[in-house]
Amino acid sequence: VNLLLLEPAEIDARGQAVLGDVRAKHVRDVLRVGIGATLRAGVIGGGAGDVTVIGADRDGVILDCSALRTAPVPARSRVDLLLALPRPKALRRLYASLACLGVGRILLSNAARVERYYFDSHVLEDGCARRQFQKGLSQAGDTILPELLLFRSFRKLVEDELAPLAPGSLRLLADLGAPATGRESAREAALGASPEQRVLVAIGPEGGWVDFERACFREAGFVTVTLGTRILSVDLACALAVGAVHEALRESAVSGVTR
């Protein structure tokens, strides 16, 4: 836990928060700080900064969070993902990883090689995703929750719903292949994003997309990019894709130019 996350409603009008749950236990038993100590905290969707412990006993911890009102709010990641719905066990872990990596929006979609029963998992309930997202944000030091959307029809998503959902985004389809094939890497392609443009990366199911799905992506303006020659598990493909796009966006921001 590198950042203690608070819900906006937990902070009262005086800027104080009373914690009685696992977070209080963390402050007391792991961080082992007492009254007067400062620690990093953030309001979900809001600012992150130092808060002060002003009360601590067996029942909980009281924090003075008034500094968070004017603390800087982290920027939302400009990377969005379109994922073929992963198997529930993998998805559960993926939530925390994606929040840690920094992703703006996650579109979970059906696909030919997605098993039906994946859609019945409790992992798709809002509470589960939110708890895991918070773990990832606490690790990363971020407060901005990824947005999560579920689509039961791949075709409807890519043909109809994507246009209003992700207007003007740079669209990349991450796939296998060496640069020698003439295919750009995800990073190279993302260097082409204009300063405010969002980058949407599609990552397939185990076994990959089928030809019909690839054709739909091309039709919707996706450019096929490579993440290298290895067949990566979904979590690693996501990490490499998000890492490569963030790297490109940082490069563009530093140089102040886009291709």
Added chain:
Amino acid sequence: VNLLLLEPAEIDARGQAVLGDVRAKHVRDVLRVGIGATLRAGVIGGGAGDVTVIGADRDGVILDCSALRTAPVPARSRVDLLLALPRPKALRRLYASLACLGVGRILLSNAARVERYYFDSHVLEDGCARRQFQKGLSQAGDTILPELLLFRSFRKLVEDELAPLAPGSLRLLADLGAPATGRESAREAALGASPEQRVLVAIGPEGGWVDFERACFREAGFVTVTLGTRILSVDLACALAVGAVHEALRESAVSGVTR
């Protein structure tokens, strides 16, 4: 499983292998292929290619692996990692991820912020690492096992043992920080590797390296590079670092030039 892995000793003089374990079950119940079918297989440390099912019953599967004798052997990754020993639960999962990402050698080291009890874990036994490595290789389609070495003294490793172990390697210390700080990204620094040079990336424990350790790294020729501004979990730091260095090595190979 994208590649069925075989031990060299499992293939007899005629080039045949008889499988009776979980791999036979996988061929029969998941791949559902019968006699005459071909599937991707590889010999650990050797070639990967197509093998033919020449026998299948309740007791097992017989494969004709003669094609593997002349099949191309995948290249060993030029990326090595020096990791502060992660907590056992994290390390177990990390083995498979690192083999999937492609890592040549993994140096696990003690560090000031590594807990003593991590060294007592069964996760450090050879068998555990090897099983997890094989999972990662099967996923990635690779046959080259990472080499795993454990060091109980950080100082001895960095001051004395590294010179003979990793002579002439490009040495990077992955750390937090924006490019705006003037620090290169891991990818940018790895563009400086000469054609055959190995790249060794050091990744710290939860909580980071302490000042003494950073000084030792500098003394041993490590250049501090950034993986971005987020505080990543060890598994994600490894993925981003290995991904970034592989990307740089592919770029250098395509352009045929180094800086």
